Amino acid sequence: MTTPPAPFDPGAVPIREAATVALIRDARVGGGVEVFLQHRVPTMQFAAGMSVFPGGGVEPRDYRGTRAWRGPESRWWAGRFAIGEERAAAAVRGVARELFEETGVLLAEPETEPEPTPSGQPGHAERRALDAGEGDLDGLLAQHGLVLSAHLLRPWDRWxxxxxxxxxxxxxxxxxxxxxxxxxxxxxSEARAAEWIRAEDAALAGTLGHLGMLRPTLHVVSDLATAANVGEVMEWPRTIAPGGN
Incomplete structure (x- = not known):
């Protein structure tokens, strides 16, 4: 006799650490800011078919990093997100890694001025290797004489x-x-398409159901829709609820 499977227990589901980033630029037409949205493939186990920001799980390799970056130190990030310093540092590395893996945008700059190392910028092969779990962000940056540009990031929310x-x-x-x-x-492989879209237009499309969005994504684009430009966004003070929304 076959033993029936145990009933699903929602309370036993582990809560995993993740980080995601709304990549923004000044709008080309109409004012305000544009945000880069990915439209996920319908086969994803989480947020299938939804419009999302680049991001993903914070991995053990993100915790192993020790390389200094340019921008606020881990204690500052920890205070903004109400988390420990180790997790904060791992999240900064993790979100930069995910952004590079999923979009090719690397938040990094030469370690020494004025010229970068002769090895140049990481290419598609290194991006694919990182996405496949080979190596880590610190090692990639060190190989190319680069440092993480954490000053281009801002803490925004927690859900x-x-x-x-x-x-x-x-x-x-x-x-x-x-x-x-x-x-x-x-x-x-996680997205069927991606696009730059004015935050105001994205918020309207999400509200009307023309773009499928999880509540946190819609909340963030709605906030960004009120900004005049990127500079204003980067200067906004943020109060993030401890423990998330």
């Missing part, structure tokens, strides 16, 4: 998946200004 779904995440939301000369792409 925890409510009880019920089979996957739950405690997600730290960042905003990042698009580095000069960079351009994101949609070369990722």
């Amino acid at each position: 925890t998946t409510p009880l019920g779904p089979p996957r739950r995440y405690d997600t730290l939301f960042f905003v990042a200004a698009l580095p000069e000369g960079a351009e994101p792409d949609a070369v990722t």
Whole structure:
């Protein structure tokens, strides 16, 4: 006689650490800011078919990093998100890694001025390797004489998946200004397409149901819709609820 499977227990679902980033630039037409949205493939285990920001799980390799970055130290990030310093540092590295893996945008700059190392910028092969779990962000940056540009990031929000779904995440939301000369792409197996869209238009489309969005994504784009430009976004003071929304 076959033993029936145990009933699903929502309370037993582990809450995983995650980080995501709203990549923004000044709108080309109409004022305000544009945000880079990915439209996920319908086969994803989480947020299938939804319009989302680049991001993903914070991994053990993100915790192993020790390389200094340019921008606020881990204690500052920890205070903004109401988390420990180790997790804060891992999230900064993790969100930068995910952004590079999913869009090709690397938040990094030469370690020494004025010229970068002769090895140049990381290419598609290194991006694919990182996405496949090979190596880590610190090693990649060290190889190319680069440092993480954490000053281009801002802490924005924190959301925890409510009880019920089979996957739950405690997600730290960042905003990042698009580095000069960079351009994101949609070369990722997780998205069927991606686009720049004015935050105001994205918020309206999400509210009307023309774009499928989880509540946190819609909340962030609605906030960004009120900004006049990227500079204003990067200067906004943020109060993030401890423990997430």
